[in-house]
Amino acid sequence: MQIVALMVLLGVLFALMAFLTQGKLLEAQSFQAIAFQMPLLGLLTLAQMGPMLSGGIDLSIIATANLVSIVMALSMTQFFPALQAPFAILLGLGLSLLLGILKGFFIALVSVPAIIATLGLMIFIRGLALVITRGYVIAGFPPDFLFIGNGTVVGIPVPFLVFAIFASLMYLLLSRTQFGLELYLFGSNPVATLFSGVNNRKVVFRTYLLSSFLAGIASCVMASRFNAAQADYGESYLLLTVLACVLGGVSPSGGSGRVWGIVVSVVVLQVVATGFNLLGFSSHLASALWGMILLGVVLFNRLFLA
């Protein structure tokens, strides 16, 4: 049902955008742009998905991605340039896991509500990034790192491949592993899972660990695409990830939503975003429209689906 609605929406929006941009959206370049730009939003949305499935939210994914980018950037440009991209990526992903442990600690073990914990950690993590960079941009990465965000393999953009891989892995994780199944059950009714022998704390802990890790992956794509790292890149993505999740059928109260829904909704949003770009909308107008679209989706769900 939801997928049908979503596909129809995609078709309508695509036609609308094609019309408004006088066909520019249909040019090969636009498709190329979508394929290069969508993965970043897609990966960040995947990072948001787990927490939302658990009935929580992670407001710190963008901050996490930025801090990871900065550490990778420093590793490549200042501290370990000899070790190049692979080491930097390992370092960055390691850091993302560390941040995940931090989030998991407060949310799963101390039982701080996710909204507040990730709010505080968002400020904290962004603060660390500011302390490290003093607000400056770190730019200029080696070519093999830039390949992640800008290269192609047999004509397919590499970031698109990265997204495809992690979306598939996420699909497998959610539908075929104990963790994934428990996450859905937990999101629906944490009391019942507790009484069924599910280790609730472990599920929540892993959810935020996974979320941070995916934010780390997104960070590789982001830093590579921008060829730069900074403390406050991409902050508008936060709203977009929540929007993409809600649009893709993830209930804000937890327990339902599938990966394919996320994938389609990310495509929808990217088509719209690319359309906005082609129409020459400013980022502020875009963000106003995103806010309105999210409200529209929420209202629509309330009025027609509930």
Add this chain to the structure above:
Amino acid sequence: MKIPWKIQRQTEWYLLFVIIVLSAFLTVVNPKFFTLENIFDFLRNNSFLGIVALGELVVLISGGIDVSFTAIATVAQYLMGLVISTTMVNNVLLAFLIPIPIGIALGAVNGVLVYYTRVHPVIITISTLNFYYGVLMFLTKGTWIYKFPPAFREFAKLKVVTFMGAQGVPFGFSFFTLLWIILGFFTFVVLRYLTIGRKIYAVGGNLEAARRAGFNIFRVQLFVYSYIGLLAGIAGFVHAQLNQMIQPNAIVGRELDVIAATILGGASIFGGSGTVWGAFLGVLLIAIIKNGLILMKASAYWHEVIMGSIIVLAASISAYQRKLQIRREKGRFAEEQIF
């Protein structure tokens, strides 16, 4: 008969204690901290924060949360700025009255959306934050306003009491601090002596029970979000006064300071509890920490790290206390269920 004051609100006393200790420490580090001049200055500069925190307090008590008030304050002050800088009407009262209906209207939109969609108010207000702010930035292209009529400029210097500083520079108790205190008192009266205030506590304490008791939930939610809108409007005026300049991007981004201050002050994010006195102390604590960092010449970049740590710490303490309370009342098995 005595009014049943709740004197046993421990959070406030802890907070007061922390504030005293911190102040003592800062005074030792830099004796300038504990001078009347610094204190007055500091209260004046934080009146914006203090006023919106009162609104956030009311929303939190009702069981909601609002992150869009910064955008509301910005829109309200910007529209005010546009009007007075184009017409150059030399009347501060008029300027003061402009942002109020704007704030109330934008807040009311939040209230309606929160009630009808029944989606977590964080999601709703993040959306409206983006919407209000995005539209404003798009239409104004971020242009600053700094051409104000003389009365508007003079008013900022208004003091309730004036003293002469050591170097012959006058200082005093700012009108805006007084406004903050008046609004605090007003909020206290609303929460304690108005029926709507008690309904706000009731809704935050047990929504279903409030519904069954026949309370109009819509009216309560509309009221709280309009109320923070109203205060955001007033705060927008205060902010413009203090800075004598309106930059559309000056306020947005400070949501979390306010939420942190209110939660530190003992308001529960689960709704149902919180006091004006606590919100006041919470703002004071946040402000002292910031002021202290400046006095200690710590880099501005550390501010966020410290703010973030404080929020997480405060929320952890409150989560831990809640845990202990549940454990005491219902045993450990219930405590496990509070995700």
Add this chain to the structure above:
Amino acid sequence: MESAVNQPVSEKEPFLLLRQVSKRFGGVRALDKVDFEIIRGEVHCLVGENGSGKSTLVKIVTGVVAPEGGAEMVIDGKPYSSLRPFEAYRLGIHVVHQDLSLFPNLSVAENIASHFYLEPRSFVDWKKIRKRGMEVMEKLGITLHPDTEVRKLSVADQQLVAICRAIASDARLIILDEPTSSLTWKEVNRLFAFLRELKSKGIAVLFISHRLDEVLEIGDRVTVIRDGKKVGTFVAQGLTRDELSFLMTGKKLAFTREVMLQENRPEILRVERLSRTNQYHEVSFTLRRGEVLGLIGPRGSGRTEIALSLFGLNPPDEGAIFVDGKRFRARSVQEAIQYGIGYVPENRLLQGLVLDQSVENNLVITVFEQLKRRGLFVPPREKHAFAEETVLAFGIKVADIEAPVRSLSGGNQQKVVLAKWILTEPKILILDTPTHGVDVGAKESIYQSIIELVGKDLSIILISDEEQEVRLVCDRILVMKGGKIVKEFSPGTMTEDDLRQSIRE
């Protein structure tokens, strides 16, 4: 407004009179031409099995649903064809819900006088609120401090506050929905004394309970409903529990247990001087293989708390638990499962099932570990096949096992909960009031499956508050009171009355 408390008691004139009330929900006849009356100053009990139409009747009386045409309602001498909730409220018909619907963060006085906030007044008159709170409590002989936050009170005290609140807003008929389900015996007695006080003030009480002893003790009259029809209204005095039970169900419980346990069975569980502050104290008992051990006692006696401790959700402060001779530390549910302990919780809808998720996932939730034995993944096909098998084996009636559990009938939901625990191959299964709110037929089938399970050498701890139940099913019965085990019985050595006596004394 003058308080109803002061109004004289007028005998025989009904406060509420219903005639020929019917209600249909979809294709189901929830109520069929029911006549019903409540006299001022009486405690009228309403009994019936789940789904008999009790709650529909209450909803009609409180104006939540409208009866079908042809019904006649007379309240306080005036006829009504239908009621709206606020009209019912104005007429003084108030419900005290099971969850009490109090404001935990407000004071006792404010909760009691919260109806003041419905008046079109902007300002709060604290003096009046406090005075009203004190006044009502005084009149009914309650000594709570008016300024205490309600969250700090015990459940029993909260209940009194909830009733006071109804009285304060001039209730003339108070409907109590299962008011005793979370009270200790002592608290129940206090509540009853309180209800008698209300009676003497001319206030009518409609008391809904599945505890027949209590119904017979407090009720003046009892109305029995079965399958949407009124069986009759009876004077409580002279009625026996068995008669009432028969009126409710129309059936006699035909269950008897034939094979009893032999004495020489090996011990599977030993609990030694187990204590937990404020819950239970120095509890010791043993359980043998294939035994059904009854744990009977009112709420708050520590029975559920002990069970949760054995299940790893409520770690004891002192004492030791041994399962099959091995020390069990009871730190987590996972550990309990490893030791072969399962627990079918009391609140099946909240604690037992994830209602919005599929039957399949609800069944396999306890055995993910086993299903993924061959690697990281839980293979969907095997999971599906496994769940299908389980559904067959337990006779769960379900069209599509991927449908949410919510879509199943109550009895089938119950089977899902039981099945998911049997799948863990437990040695010990704790059943917490498994027949609560279940009709006689379902009761018998639950007893039957208990007997089958112990036949397979499983040991069962049956928590119950029905004397008849433990006597019929158990090999041995422990009576709990005030956090202690006060008596141990073998079923042969006592009558139901003995047992009841020992619980209450």
